Amino acid sequence: MDTDALRWFQQVADGVTVTEVSEVEGVSQPGISRALARLEAEIGTPLLRRSGRTLRMTHAGSAFKRHVDALLHQLDDGLAAVEQVIEPDTGTVALAFQVSLGTWLVPDLVRGFRREWPRVHFALTQVGDDGGPAVLARGDADLVLSTVATQDPAVVRQRLFDEPLRLAVPADHPLAGRSEVRLADVAAEPFLMLRAGSALRRLCDELCHAAGFTPTVGFESEDVHTVRGFVGAGLGVALVPGSDRGAAGAPASLRYLTVVDVPAVREIALSWPAERRLLPAAELFRQHVIERARTGRITPPT
Known part of the structure; x- marks a missing residue:
């Protein structure tokens, strides 16, 4: 149904004249009358009757009006909700x-x-x-x-941007005192990795191969938090995002070294x-x- 016609019916049923609706809505009086007539044709019965110069609801119009009020109220709520979504300052x-x-x-x-x-x-x-x-x-x-x-x-x-990857080693590791390291220097170490197929795992494998070796996987995990915890426990080394060293809960038992022989980013x-x-x-x-x-x-x- 035409929602404009429903709104015009609602206004007329509430006592607003067709002339007043026409002036407020900027639509000709015949246009409003035709829209109301089409609405009645869709419903299948008269909704309004003329009483002198005004229009009054029929019994069918009174029954229909309650539902029109509820429908338009829900429609306006929905439009307001959409407005909140699309408005840049409240979306x-x-x-x-x-x-x-x-x-x-x-x-x-x-x-x-x-x-x-x-x-x-x-x-x-x-x-x-x-x-x-x-x-x-x-x-x-x-x-x-x-x-x-x-x-x-x-x-x-x-x-x-490119985020660096760092080599995480235990605090008591022989390389822990360095700030930089060649990835090839830890080729013999067990690597703690994310599960096979993950993006970080694929990148770590590629970097190790670029450094000239295939890493020995000491443990596979679902998340970086577990990997860094196991590094801190001395179970191996790991390539982790550079931001990991500043993350909440990062173990103090780790040292993060800059990798210099391959583009670890x-x-x-x-x-x-x-x-x-x-x-x-x-x-x-x-x-x-x-x-x-x-x-x-x-x-x-x-």
Whole structure:
């Protein structure tokens, strides 16, 4: 049904004349009368009857009016909810991020953005290494922060910066007193790794091969927190994100060394749908993140 016709019926039923509705709505009186007639034809019975110069509801009109009031009330609530979503200063940003970026990068970006836009809300979702394109395709997220490249033409990917990987060793390790290390120097050490197939595991394997050896895997874990804990316990060494050393709960029993013989970095990027226009709040956050990266104002904790 034509919602304009429903609103005009509601106003006339409440005692507003067709002339007054015409003046307020900027629609001709015949146009309003025709819309009301089409509404009655859809319902199948007269809803209004003329009494002198005014229109009164019929019994059917009175029964229908209660439901029209409820319907338009819910419709207005829905429109208000949408307005909150699309308004840049009160909207919602649906942000998905790779788990390992949640310890510092996501909080830092959100905190910086909300200094300027304090009423914007965030719907945050953690995704697996390869989950970014899927959540964008489903519409579950507006933006994705990830270290995983994609060839999906439906996704735009903007490189933000390269995060160094460090070699984590126990505090009592013979190399612990150094600030730099060649990865080849620990070729004989057991490596504590993330599970096979994860993005960080693939990168660690590639770096070890570039340094001239195949790592001996001493333990595989689902998360970096467990890996660094086992390094602190003296079970081996590990390549971990450079920001890990400043993360909350990072063991004091670790030392983090800069790797100098291979390019030990991982690329962090922001992705969004290629063909779906971002809502205003999400677009503002996208611009905020890219500008922070462009001006070098994204700094991992040390």
